Amino acid sequence: MIRIVEYVTEDDESPFRHWFDGLDPQAAAVVTTAIGRLGDGNISNVKPIGDGAAELRIDRGPGYRIYFGWDGRVLVILLGGGTKRRQQKDIAAALRRWRDYKSRKADKRG
Secondary structure (H helix, E strand, C coil): CCEEEECCCCCCCCHHHHHHHCCCHHHHHHHHHHHHHHHCCCCCCEEEEECCEEEEEECCCCCEEEEEEEECCCEEEEEEEEEHHHHHHHHHHHHHHHHHHHHHHHHHHC
C-alpha cells in the first residue's frame, strides 16, 4: 500500500482538495477510485511530466488528470487535478508546486 497525502501550500491550502471539492459526486467517485488504485500500486495510467512529477490519466468524462510526485518510494503527494482541456496549464502549476514542496523539504533538513 502506498501512502498518499495532499500537497499543502505555505498558506495551508491544498490545491488538489480545492479542485476535488468542485467535482460533481460521480466525478469525485471516479477520481477517488483512481487514487485508490494508485495507492494499491497500479501505475498503468501514469505518465511522467518532468522533475519527478507525474500525471494519473483517467479516461472518463472530460479526461480527468491527477498530478502528483513521489517522495521516495512510498509517499505520493497530490499536487492538483484537472482535465485534458487545461492540461498544459495544470502541468505547469503542478510542476511549480512540486518544486516548492521539494524546496521546503530541503530547507527543513538544512
